[in-house]
Amino acid sequence: MTHFLRILIVLCSLTTAAHFLRFGTLWDAVPALFPAAAAFFPRLLPRPLLILAALGGALLWAFQGVELASWRINFGLPWMRLALILGAVCLTHLGLAALLTGRAGQKFFGPMRDADLIKTATALLVGGILLLARDKTPLPLLLGDRFFPGSGIFWICLFAFYGALVSGWLLTDNRGKVRGRIWTLFSVVFFGQLLLGLAGWSIFLMTGKLHLPVPALILAGPLFRGEGFFMPILLGVSLLLVGPAWCSYLCYIGAWDDRMARLAPARPTPLPLWAPRLRAGLLLATIVIPVVLRLLDVSWPWALGLAAIFGAVGVGIMALISRKSGTMVHCTAYCPIGLVNNLIGRILPWRVTIGSGCTQCGLCSRACRYNALTRLDLEKGRPGLTCSLCGDCLPRCPHGHLGYSFPGLTRERARQVFVVLVAGLHTVFLAVARI
Template sequence: MANAQKMCVSNAETACKTSAVLPMKAGWLIIPVLGLMLLAAHFLRFGDAWLTAAIVITSALCFSRLGWARIVCSLALFLGSFLWIQIGIDFVQMRMAVGAPWGRLAVIMGSVCLFSLAGAWVLSTEKAAARFDKGCSTAISQASVFVLTCGGLWLCRVMPQNMTLLLADRFVPGSGAVEVLCIAGYAAWLCGLLLNKHTQRKARSYAWGFFSVVFFGQLALGLFGFTTFLMTGDLHLPVPALIVAGPLFRGSGFFMLILFSVSVLLAGSAWCSHLCYIGAWDDRLSRMRKGKTGRVPAWVGKVRIAIAVSVFAVALGLNLAGVEVIVAVWLAALFGLAGVAVMFFASSRLKLMVHCSAFCPLGVMSNLLGKISPWRLRFSDDCTKCNACAAVCRYNAITPEQLEKGSPSFSCSLCRDCTAVCKHGAAQIQLFGVASPKVTHLFVVIVTSLHAVFLGVARM
């Protein structure tokens, strides 16, 4: 199966590079570019300068050679044609209501719609595909991430009635449209790196660290008086365990717990290796020293579960006992500092993410809920027990015993570092028991989209 997967990916890449179709001449690009500029002009006419700017920037993608850019621009033009139809219907109805002639207007709007469709068609041809030849084997996945990120951030932008979530809109009202576009472009780029075996390990680690820097950077600015960088101004401790322990203590405020649960159901325990703002610290500290990762005793897994049960039980007990908030805050702060100490003194020494795999209560919840999610990491019969995967696993999830079983231990976070170093393709991400390149692409699309949306809206 592994050889078949490698052959499938190889054939796709070869087809991209050796296509006999001649690339499209640059002159043809004037059609999709003008189609997008017409859309931009429409929004400018209605006073939305920032959305206009976003569409103009999108049109510039037509001059790149990126495979995903071709798909995105083509989709924008196709959807734009529906906008022109709606606008045409509205204008015609207005003319009819006042008894004014409307035939010529209908022809004009129909022509604009057809021009938009023509631009979409030009970008969908084989000659266009031959021109946009960079990353064509991952183009659909990258375009999917772009669209999902745009959709997710746009919903975050327009749905809340009493809060402005996007940072750009807080500083310059309306500019969130450009922020959405920039984050979506970043997400598409990152998706390509995460789908490349040679870059996926470093890309995940640095992107994860970048998310943590953005998260805590905004918190620091907020604490120094720049309250615009805070979500609501009501601060709480940035201790992951409080996502569960906080609602248990307060008896309310379940939004973060619901968001966490939905994220884990979508991406499995990958929440711990892609989305946790504290886990990135543990990752960085575990990489401070070179060499193979260390190991902790098997009984540590039971201690980790005991810590989680104790923390959540104490939070609920404090609620039932009516303890003052300040007492709970101090206890949470001390627990958070203990976790940081574990990172500095254990994770950095063992080159293992001890905090995440042996201490963090939220990690236990992620692994537990991850069992409900359909995503799994498995080792196929092609595994030679070379232990290359065990040497890079920082979650203490892969041991010789687990390789014999064909699956990692409970602490696995689906980080996919093992899949990057396995020369035999034996380490595989599975969806409902099925492993294939398409399954891997789907997994990366989901986790990258979540990462990008969190990057845009996650702050204290």
């Protein structure tokens, strides 16, 4: 039965790929071959995703059969043989879906696990968002689609596959290493495209225009220009979905601070008591100064210069202070957008909670780079304001007293839903890094 199932997967994959090759392009056909690869590498794709692919293939062939048979009937042409052939292909796909769902699929791919459902949900989320964005946006969002027009479906499927991998890695990460690596990857891609754009290749820039990559400008830029609210809206959507996790998964600058803090020779040191006041003052300045500059009709080069100085100081803080202290000082004491995220995060439902049985051993504090698990925070029984839901502390607690929480969900289910959302957003942001 194992060999029969493998052959059936390959045949269904090839017939569907042949359909897309005939009515589309090679770029459309290649994603249909992914299930064929999974027939030889069972861990490549989660079984629920393969089942959905088989059902999708059945719907495709049923639709094609009805459409072509109707066309032949309307023109008085023979249609019975065509209907039988395409009907057989449709039934073969349905049979494959049934086998994958049943004992044969379990024997070949292993038992259905929660991780398989999480990976499938992430792939569907990424694919759905990118498809919607591609259809609703006049610009080619995906870099590959800019170099190879018409290849969008291929890249969307590839990023959906990557998103499934990321969610699986995050679920099984017991050392807190995966988040930093995928975050660094996003930052490298983001700034790599920026540098290539600066070198003269405007194709790497979404609109062909350069924008200073300083997080504070997400708020300050629109206030100065009086327009361009796309980034604040994007930030707001991410906040609604994953709370302040923007600061630990999605911020293009924050990954630098994370890398610098990890180079510290000792455990993270707490921020000084005046740090929150400094951060609040910087947020106030980020709001007031752009408005004043606009009212005074200050030219944009001067405003851009001030923003560049602010960004350069931030980089210096990462390199000199975060690297020495082990705490992400730029993100927790300097970045005004981080404070906005933290404050809004307090009224949103996502939380990292500390169980009532916490022994206050302090092991979680050694993993927290956001200064959110100080001794005072542990005594209060909840992470501090600067918590960004990074989750690095969870595997460090030997008693399992730390976990994600969301109203109506168990701790484990909340973590799974959070992983789907944050892995999906990370993948979408990676796919459109220079938007």
